[in-house]
Amino acid sequence: MSYHIVSIDTPECSISCKKGQLTCTTPEGSNSIPLEDVAAIVITSFSASIHSKLLLEAAKLGVALVLCESFKPASLVLPANRSTDTLLTRAQISLPKKIRDNLWKKTINAKTLNQLSLAQQIGPSHRAIPLLEMTAKGRKQHKESICARAFWDIYGDTVAETDDFKRGRNEGGINQLLNYGYAVLLSTVLQNCFALGIDPTFGINHVVRERSTPLAYDLMEPFRPCVDWRVAQWVKQHPDCQETDNWNVSPEFRRWVTGFPAVLIDYFGLHLDIRSCIEGVIRSFRKALIEQKSGLYKPWTHSNSKWAG
Structure with missing residues (x-):
């Protein structure tokens, strides 16, 4: 399993995947991290937009997305091969x-x-x-x-x-x-x-x-x-x-x-x-x-x- 758990809490941002990089873009600029180094993405932002390209690339690499409301997890998006961890x-x-x-x-x-x-x-x-x-x-x-x-x-x-x-x-x-x-x-x-x-x-x-x-x-x-x-x-x-x-x-x-x-x-x-x-x-x-x-x-x-x- 990759190491990083990335927390997205910026009020207004766009989250995407470009050339293998998880990219978070805000009015102040953008930050990136190799998606292959990410274990999960926790989104607590109340107005983030998520590109479908990120969902597909995250699924290929086994990365989970945790969507939160008022900081409490409300939805868990898992790749098909990670829907259950049998072990x-x-x-x-x-x-x-x-x-x-x-x-x-x-x-x-x-x-x-x-x-x-x-x-x-x-x-x-x-x-x-x-x-x-x-x-x-x-x-x-x-x-x-x-x-x-x-x-x-x-x-x-x-x-x-x-x-x-x-x-x-x-x-x-x-x-x-x-x-x-x-x-x-x-x-x-x-x-x-x-x-x-x-x-x-x-x-x-x-x-x-x-x-x-x-x-x-x-x-x-x-x-x-x-x-x-x-x-x-x-x-x-x-x-x-x-x-x-x-x-x-x-x-x-x-x-x-x-x-x-x-x-x-x-x-x-x-x-x-x-x-x-x-x-x-x-x-x-x-x-x-x-x-x-x-x-x-x-x-x-x-x-x-x-x-x-």
């Missing part, structure tokens, strides 16, 4: 329970360590830090739920500035901002799953429901603190909303939070934006599936002393 699908279906459990354990370990890292920055002296640290670094059976309670206790006191903060999809306050940010994160994970040929309906932990994508919910877990940090920055910069408890998802907030995938983070010695890091993580997960070796899966953990931004 990968079979590996997902037949994944042994022991390997599936190990993959989930690595995911939760990464998530809880990232929660600890963020909590130590936003509330270093908070009373719940010792419990969060002991649990995140330990092997307790229910570490995810224990860490979640401690983390949201810290987040509620230091970010929401309330002693009765409850994290939930239908709760008010800054939950609305968090929910929108998680939706953007989910869409980014889904884009990469589809681009890399992974069926997101086969999860490793989240329950399968009709029209759901449990694997995307699984793989996004370690990146949730990135959204939490983005929202914390927004709250700090808008004290007027804090005073009135008016946390509506405004157009300004949408523009702010959708920019978080471009924030730079470290991943195994590389300084990457979050979007590229997510791609790297999902590539490692794909390899772990095919080779049936959980050790090949490399979830992201925050390694800097300070969170960027």
Whole structure:
């Protein structure tokens, strides 16, 4: 499989293929990349035009096109010979329970360590830090739920500035901002799953429901603190909303939070934006599936002393 996943997000552009080059033309000019080096093209632009020549050439080279609406994948255009990836699908279906459990354990370990890292920055002296640290670094059976309670206790006191903060999809306050940010994160994970040929309906932990994508919910877990940090920055910069408890998802907030995938983070010695890091993580997960070796899966953990931004 070719390496690059190309994301097209320019508002007005024309995408074509000329002399083997994937070309994106905008009013400001054009950029090109050899189509043979592309694994998938993710189109989030709301007004891009796609030439039929590109569709044909992409099909010949096995390149997938992922068309998105509001950043969420809405259509997947695959070459006829890539309509199914038998090897990968079979590996997902037949994944042994022991390997599936190990993959989930690595995911939760990464998530809880990232929660600890963020909590130590936003509330270093908070009373719940010792419990969060002991649990995140330990092997307790229910570490995810224990860490979640401690983390949201810290987040509620230091970010929401309330002693009765409850994290939930239908709760008010800054939950609305968090929910929108998680939706953007989910869409980014889904884009990469589809681009890399992974069926997101086969999860490793989240329950399968009709029209759901449990694997995307699984793989996004370690990146949730990135959204939490983005929202914390927004709250700090808008004290007027804090005073009135008016946390509506405004157009300004949408523009702010959708920019978080471009924030730079470290991943195994590389300084990457979050979007590229997510791609790297999902590539490692794909390899772990095919080779049936959980050790090949490399979830992201925050390694800097300070969170960027």
